[in-house]
Amino acid sequence: MLPLKETERVTTTQLQPKPIPALYTVYILRSQPRHASLYIGSTPHPPRRLSQHNGLAKGGAYRTSKKSLRPWDMVCLVSGFPSMIAALKFEWALNNPHKSLHIPAEKRAEAVKGLGRRKTGHLKRPRKSLTGVMESLRMLVGVRSFGRWPLRVHFFEEEVWRVWEKVGMKNAFGGLKIPVVTDFGGPTASSQGARVDEELLDPGIDGGDGNDDDDDDEDAQNEKKHGIYALPLDYTPIKEYVAKGQEIFEFERQGNCVVCKEAMAAGRGLYAICPKTSCEAVGHVDCWSRCLLKQEAKKVGMGRGDEILPTKGECLKCHGEVLWGDMMKELTLRIRGQAEVEKLLKKKKRRRAAAKGKVKGKGKAADEKGSNAEERNAKGNREVKTTSQRIVEDSEDSEFLDIAYL
Template identity: 20%
Template structure:
């Protein structure tokens, strides 16, 4: 295995992506992809299909990461079919992390759980299970997840992709906000977590 795509919102979404990648001409979203050429290697064909998949919905709106496990086999995407700007391309092995039971945003918040939090955007009380915070641990913002998602939405979008924290004004991907919400960044040094990642430029 030399490449994986991760960051899907759930297992079903990931399985559907995998199925379409393996059966591109059976997927209604990929019927326009030309069939494998007789002199085309299977590896090259799979990468060609992938480059198209990352350009079409719903996949082009997901907070996906392209991870080359073996940089020796890494290839550049065609200029006209580069992944969307919000999808980082990373190199190196994936290090799994077992989340501790109950590892959530509220437990990593420096504020007391006894104090009722108020949404920074709508100014109403927040239930702990619906409280979301900024990726930056030094930012004290707390919001309803629905309020933050609406703040990140751009005109014509149904799923947030990226935006700015309304308090610290730093730019983040919506996928990173959700990963923090699920506790994925609980023990990560945010200053070094993206060293092996880069974003393709147009």
């Protein structure tokens, strides 16, 4: 191999590591005018993406751009993906059940039965139906490739949820049980197609005036939100967890590993923390993993399998539930997302500082107002005094003149 010349430079693309996203979803859209039309996509911001599909914001997709199919409703979504790539893999498998190896071979053969081939030789994609999509969704969340992720299925239309339940009763799918969340009291189909507020489009906008009462007002407003508009778009649900981790490692209170009991040097390893707010159990990531995997195997009643990562378990110190997904989200946020952490923890501080500045400004204005009033009073007194002196002087002069005249 010839040596490189001095003028030649070798450039490599370095991917910056990122924390586990606060939210990344794979969603299912259904056309309001035509319920048979479905669309599957992925996004970290469901309200904004729905607005784009309905033509109320820039973006969207060509398949959802037909005016005859708008507005679209986001009837179901899956959350809990550890990265954008993971969500894209799941989206592709759900869009292509006839090709995905996660789907059993007999189901793939059944899906392509009677379909022809394209000119390129590839099989034609089967037409989507709500029942078929729910079957594929149940199979995908149950396979080991996706089943050990902290996934959760959300339903916003009762009809779609009933199809999910009907498919589950008809077919016995193996795999892990996945949490299912239903929210049917949210916006109607017409209101879901409405324009999204700027605050929803950009969760980083801070419209508060610095008062602590604003946080209570925001909490009250969040409680009134339903459907996709009630989903947490940032790391607020684990704010106390993140603050606890920052405090532990800032003051080097990690101590000994809760599992192996060995001392943990600051900044020399990957350390995970118990998610419970009142517990400060810290341990090596591999120690936590082995401990939780052992607990899972003991609970199932069989020997340790070939799983690499656990799903959940029990803390050895507080005996509270430990969710591996939440633990890894806090860990990656602590070591890779310093900007996100500062934004999360300093938001309230900025509001309080703004409130103090506002109060200070009012006090300063009051002081200035008071000093101006005092100056005006002093000036008035001086004018009165000058006037009285002038009167006295005038009276003395007049009396002198009168005497002189006499």
